[in-house]
Amino acid sequence: MVEQSNLQELKNSLSIKEGKIGLKHTINRKAKLFPFVTRGTERPKFKRGFEGVLGEFTRNICGNTFEGSLEIEDLIDEISKMVNVNKEDQVYLVQILNMVLQHKNGKIKVFHPHLFQYLSLSDGPEMKGEQEIGKFLADVLIEDSTEFQKIFEKQLSHDLISKLILDKLNGLSQIDIQKKYGSKLPFLSRYFQDDFLFLSKYEDYFKTHYELLVSYYYFIYISQLSLKLAQQSKANFTNNNEVYFTLDWEATSKSRKGYGYGYHLVKDAARNLLIHVNILEHLNTLIGTEDSKVYPELLDKYEALSEEESQSFLQLLKQWIIEYRVHSSLPEIEICSESTYSSLVNLLYSSIEEAYQKPSMQGPRNRYSLSIEEIGKKFFLKTRGSLGYMLNVSQDLFLLLTAVCLKNERKSLNQLFIDLENRGMYFDRYSKEEAVKLLDKLNLLDKKSDSGDAQYVKPIL
Template sequence: MIEPRNLQDLRDALSVKEEKKSLKHAINKRSSFLPFVTRGTERPKFKEGFDGVLGGFTRQISGMQLNQRLNNGELIKQMSMNVNVEDRDKQYLEQILSMFLLDNGGSLKVFHPYMFQYLPFSESVESKGEQEISRFLADVFIEGDNEFKGFFQNTHSDDLISKLVLTNLGGLEEKNTELKYRTKLNHITKIFKEDFRYLFSHEDYFKNHYALFLSYYYFFYITQITLKFSQKTKGDLYYNNEVFYTLDWEPTSKSRKGYAFGYQTIKDASKNLLIDINVLEHLNILFGVNNSQSYPELKATYENSSEEKQGVLKRMIREWMQEYRSILSLTNNSIDENLEYDELVMELFKSIQETYEKSTMQGPQSRYPLSIDEVGKKYFMKTRGSLGYMLNASQDLLLLMTALSLKDERKSLKQVFVELELRGLYFDKYSKEEIVALFDKLNLLDKKSDSGDAQYVKPIL
């Protein structure tokens, strides 16, 4: 609720000390939008893949926590003790269990969906970043929906060794957590849930593609919300911003949409991402809201308020900017009293931007959006010589998202591309021709239809 006391709440949140001319650029106090960190040591680099986040996300939606990492050697010995075999055969049983349970690197094999709960976070300081991403993904995509809680709790298996392993696993206990993040892009959350349900219903395919699925939706969401924030109140929260991918196996050039309207679009938008996060933090506190409202949502809240409340808010923003600029010794502390809401928001943005242009503040600003690059360069971007990085769709990603677009239906080629775009994958006409050729090669095209020569794509799963 818009109240004059909100200005003091903002001062308290930022630890303002007028006598010392100091404040802290604190974020995630009243509004939490992204799980990014400004400390490079805590930012996950995904050198060992997405398993840490995968395990954390799975436990998060199951309402569980892992008390301790599994000791694979002790686990195998414990299981062999629970099987009635001759002592001389114990070593052979343990060898069989080891081959079944562990991969060549000694890590746990995920042979059943239940096992995903046992994938641990990294043992480095990056585990803090992995935990935050896991919570973020569970909050924005699952939203505490109990339907998904039981997905990974079933331990049923017809295989005897699987039964032995699953019944001897321990270390999980229930954990209740409150939602910290709220989805700002409901259309992405809705389609994630639909795709997650379908993918989980195909167990073998799910086990092999779960990491790719979750990492892509993470990249999809964070890039879209970054683009929305860069557009301020004009950002449309109900539709995707177009960003173009090129296929892993095709050549490209500067004339392709993937060059001008791909990664570069995201990179440009992300340059001021930390400033946008700060602006939104300040505004959410001044508005007195607790549901992490974005620029368009705050604008709607403002427009739905009485004229009196609108006047109170504008006065608070003006007063805060004057105070902020004075504390940080920025030039020209006078703020035009006739500025309207949108103009005031932009002036607040410029004030914070001016602060971050100082040499002592440029580090956090440049580090904050690197979380986008870390997951992107690992899975969804590729260097193209002198063209630099471009958004990249591998064959695995394309076929996964095509399978999810189709589900159990045969759909027209045109509709498949529409479905891919709903999932954030935009392709120019050259890439589309390559995709049609791939579908044809894999015998996924059905050219027989009631409409003559129209092409349809057959379900993959």
């Protein structure tokens, strides 16, 4: 509901004091869209891969929390004392438990999906950033978690050693998890859910590719949402923007779509991401929403207002722009009495952008968008000499997405590429040719269809 009190609520959230100049840019109250932080120390650098996020994501799905970390040596000691074996055989039991439970580098070996819940967060300030991403992904990608929780239960194991370990694992506590974020790209969320549930039927493959699947959907979701916010009210939130990847093993050049319509698009959109997040925070508060609406949704809400309410909102928005400029120490401007919703939103954008051009504000603005680049550099970007970073697809990622696109069906090549695009992965014709060569090399192509000309791809799993 549009009320004068909405303006006071916004001023309170930005720490504006009566009779004093100044404000604190505050986000994630009325427009909870990204799990990003503006402090560089809290931004995850993914030195341990996506492991910390994956553990938190899994615990959120299951409604659990885990304090501390899994002490493997203590667990092995406890199990070995419990098992009645000859003294001379004790050393072999410990060796077997070690082999089952941990890699040579000491990291947990996930021999059963239940153990994903024991993957710990990083030490230090990055823990907070990983925790927030895990929460974000569980909120935006999973609707009803009931079916997903079953995947991580302590299912019966026919392997005696595995059963011993699972029986002794403890430390998880059930908590009531409140939803914070809502999906703004529900079509991507639905694809993720379908892919996740399909992959979970193949436990061995799931255990080795769960991290890659979740990290890919995280990267695509935040990239696509950034692109759409940059388009403001013109954005289409029902499908992906075209962003082109190149395959890891192919050569590329400036003439390729992967250069002109690839990561450059995402990076350009990300430069102003914090400005858009601030605008949406302000607009959602002023118009009185509770569910983090984005530009097209806010426009629809405005257009649904009565004549009286719409005029009240425009007056409120004008008043806020004037006050914002005062508290941000920006020059005074005159606002036309006949200003439209669109022109006022643009004026708010230029005002916030002007405030963020100050030297003291450049740091938070740049650090906010780095959250996209950090995950990209870890898994989905490759530097291509003078071309800079380009979106990159490893063979493992291509085959993973191909597997979930096909499920248990034989599909035409054309349909496979459409299904990949539905998941945010676009290829130009050169990349498609390279992809076909790989599928052929792996004997995954049926050379001819019933009609004798089209090519089909066989299920992978």
